[in-house]
Amino acid sequence: MSQEESPITRRQMLGDATRYAALGGIGSLSAWLFYKRSGQAAAACPSSSSTCGECSQAAGCRLPQIWQIDPNRCIACDRCQTNCVLDLSAVKAVNCFALCGYCDNCTGYFPTKDYVLDTGAENQLCPTGAIARMYIDKQGGVPYFEYTIDESLCIACGKCVVGCRLMNGSLYLQVRHDRCLNCNECSIAVACPAEAFCRVPADSPRLLSRAAQAAEEALARKRSSHDKSSKGIEMRVGGTS
Amino acid sequence: MPLVLLLLVFAAVRTVCAADLFPTPEFSNHPIPQSQTPAPRPSWSEYLDLTLLAAALAAASFFAVKGRSRTGLFLLSIVSLAWLGFWRKGCLCPIGAIQNVTQALFDKDYVAGGLVIAVFVLPLVFTLFFGRSFCASVCPLGAVQELVAVRPVQVPTWIDHALGLLAYIYLGAAVLFAATGSAWIICRYDPFVGLFRLTSSASMLALGAGFLGVGLIIGRPYCRWLCPYGAILALLSRVSWWHLRIPPKQCVQCRLCEDACPYGAIVRPTVTPSPIEQRAARRRLIVVLCAAPLLIATGTMLGFGMRTSLARMHPTVQLAEQIRLEETGRVKTRSDATEVFRGKGDSVESLYASADKVVENFAWGGALFGGWVGLVFAFKLVQLSIRRRRTDYEPDQGACVSCGRCLWYCPEEHTRQEFIQIQQREEPLNHA
Incomplete structure (x- = not known):
């Protein structure tokens, strides 16, 4: 036994062994993670609990990456307003025009209690006046109005969503991805009492309620048949058909 | 009360006849618009992020190991703070990625995205080769603490050792809660992310301000005693192939660097015990x-x-x-x-x-x-x-974050940069 050399060489050997073992460990970990990722990406939808809603993207499920609210589960409490890490929540109310009734007496625009049919701010349900009401047409003596949401004003309190659910339910809350930071752990999702938050594939960042989905499909069908009959060519197919 | 009843009737009617309570009218002169869906960040930006991260890691490793440039490391940390911190809002984060990886390992339905896996693995690999250059000047949490450490004092070694255990316990807790699908505590209790976003809950902002305040006199409190990713990196850095060295070539035992490290990461030569x-x-x-x-x-x-x-x-x-x-x-x-x-x-x-x-x-x-x-x-x-035999002043590779503060204290470094010229003497100086 050479007492002089052995500790150094032994330490070097141990060090090298540890280094290569660590490198191998990191390599196999990442290889496994990527393998699982590729396997999951190819799997048929709906396989994963990370996706939710009706999962309308039936052809080849993509990786769930970004946060979205499932309107079928959303109860439109006001937690989206206060729990987002942003000062002004990344969640906004959205109107599905294909489902909207264009009502004069809109229960998403006017309060259902003590309401005055006047667009003065004090008469509106929206606390920030974020809903614009625009006169469109009069049919059979009934006036119709279009309601669009100014997203810079919307605070995601959900009052209009609750109001609209008394009627058609065309207003719904959605995460807007031009604002959302896509946090690792969405702090609204943590606070959500209805488990309405889930991750969806980045290339289809929208989740619709069943009724809204049906209305959009019906509108698209109507449009395509109209285009076919009037011009004889398929001009456009909106949404999923 | 009658109104409530009326609403209940409305709701009941609505559930009965599904959606078409008020059918969408057809206008002759006004097409029904499509509600817009803003697109998320495009996927090429992920590749850009990844390339930038790899470039930053490579630059930091070069400055720490080869270039021996505190200035380079410092400037890079400012860039990282601006980019990863304030621009990406702390959302490209290997520390938080621990939880993604853990959940991907334990939850059969969860998969980590490619970017997340790469962001988790890249700094590990770099650390295994070059030491904790990620901590030195890529991590925005490290950078902000590095910038505020203006008057760091030496923390007694026993406190340093004792508090250092917290990071491993925190790592264990983070893995436990992520593996069981309970909570992602690293993200939830990140003290600096509120600063990067310039908004957070009052308690988290107070915690961040507290860390920065303490950081003025105690260098990098979060990195040293809490960071769970730093805990993993410390293990890897201990066996890294290359690492930042205090003297460029040989230690002259001048003891000038002895108190140079604000993070208590310089270990002294040992005396032979009786x-x-x-x-x-x-x-x-x-x-x-x-x-x-x-x-x-x-x-x-x-x-x-x-x-x-x-x-x-x-x-x-x-x-x-x-x-x-x-x-x-x-x-x-x-x-x-x-x-x-x-x-x-x-x-x-x-x-x-x-x-x-x-x-x-x-x-x-x-x-x-x-x-x-x-x-x-x-x-x-x-x-x-365990007593290790050491003859020189060396960085403790686990604790050293390769910030390069010690380099300037080494006279050999001054010689290397030719700030001082050494005249060759016949006989060595007689140390008193």
């Missing part, structure tokens, strides 16, 4: 080695005992607890969560069963976590009892 001391040290090591299994066993038992309280972090257990309170009549009002649960029509028993299953998971998880904490303590004790 035979009596050696015997005492050997005895201590034997005692510690015997105590180690005891520590691990105690930790395991304590962790197992804490399973129900640990499981309270899980949303299902929380909901089951609320429901139980309502069922037993101890709580009269219902919360939104319990309303939703009752609206779904699932049976209370099935909820209790799934909550019990979570607690069962925590029996395993808690025991493992406790065992881990015991192991951390035992490992520290063993490490303190």
